[in-house]
Amino acid sequence: MTQALIDDLSASLGNAKVDTSEAALDARRHDYWVASHVRDFAGTPGPSAACVVRPANVADVQAVLRITNARQTPVIPFGLGSGVVGGVVAASDAILLDMSAMNAVRAIDPVNLLASFDAGKNGLEAEQAVAAQGLTIGHWPQSIAVSSVGGWIATRASGQFSTAHGNIEDIVHSIEAVLPNGDLVTLGKGPRAASGPDLRHLMLGSEGTLGVITGVTLSLRRAPPMRAVSAFEAPDMRTGFDFQREVIQSGWRPPVARQYDERESRRLDARATACLILFVHEGPVAVVEAEVAAVAELARQSGIATAPSDIVDHWLSHRNTVPSWDMFLSRGIVLDTVEVAADWTKIAAVYDDATASLQSVEGCLAGSAHSSHLYRSGLNLYFTFAVQVGDASRMEAVYTDCWRRIMEATNAHGGSLSHHHGIGRVRRAYLERELGPTGVALLRRIKAALDPNGIMNPGVLIPDA
């Protein structure tokens, strides 16, 4: 069965695009999900896929899906593997569809401010291509150098400059995708449309379960003429939340707005004594100058002190440093970051309950949070937990328990359970609390309509019936 499938794929795409080498299979067993790394570390690694297929163009993707759909073979799309929620976990009966060879810049249009890329294009390379023309995508996930533009769509990603520029759903213009039966569709046209439901949202956050994204057109901005930074220190998280709410609800839109609790503030800068708040301001000179002055005045009125602005410069130059899970695991420490969001009236309770619960875990080294995406109606929280476990065989249970604590605290106060990493496997059991039983049933019906043979990334996003 597997050999017949590999023969079919090789005959259709050519041998060079179908890889069964041990090295290729091993390198594509999973994404950046901590649980997969824990399993490797504990000596219980998961299986490899039957083969790694690397399409070079849209026709290749269509051919792969026609073959796998006919054979009812699972397909796991792989962008650049930076996902952190278990969206990619190989199975021995599945093919791993590695999109990284589809990495062309298709077009940059400086008049309409649009840029089109193959879905496997590295995010930083995409940004550099438009930056060469004085433009920016304005989407800066911390993982920009290790994630693909197609992955951004598939996970509903969010960048560090989102408060002014929006999240990926605000930046995307159109999406080209191959449906599970091999049909090609382009979703989105023009700067806006009222042509029925916005079908781009079928792919935004689909996590490989509804089709394969093959091309992405993003809406660009001109590079801002001016950047300034400002920093403040609030005595506690609640005062900081109130200040951030004043800033955004007064109409100011600093692209970067971050607030760290006391533990994280001290980790960021040893001079900190309470909760640091960092802003980056960008845009036309007059707007930036007015925003810097207005935010400083709002801080003064809120009784919030200024902090040295070199803290923001330091954050800007170190913000994409990527930690290695394995370094912590080898010291017996299990850790992760978990992002949620809630309205202003709920966010402080989510913060208090989740951090208190994490800190009560035996061996807890860190149970802290910062916010990094600001909205008129609320903001996100990005929790970090680290627990000294020692025994590798207990790590996954401790990990799952820490996640449960954050999910339950967020759910108890009516927050949303994922701000930008997605559901994957780690949050699948909680999706019903987010969407309700009717919402999950609707998602299952959409999945059944698009993918009746259930070939697309089984085990991800949608809870078992």
Ligand SMILES: Cc1cc2nc3c(=O)[nH]c(=O)nc-3n(C[C@H](O)[C@H](O)[C@H](O)COP(=O)(O)OP(=O)(O)OC[C@H]3O[C@@H](n4cnc5c(N)ncnc54)[C@H](O)[C@@H]3O)c2cc1C
């Ligand atoms: C250090 C670090 C920092 C991070 N910072 C951020 C951040 O600031 N903001 C943020 O939003 N995320 C962040 N992430 C998470 C991750 O980078 C994003 O989820 C990213 O969008 C994943 O892109 P990828 O190409 O690596 O996708 P992958 O990890 O390869 O895949 C992710 C999911 O999307 C599916 N998929 C991928 N490509 C396609 C495709 N072409 N068609 C259909 N399905 C596809 C996969 O099947 C999987 O379910 C971070 C991750 C790390 C490790």
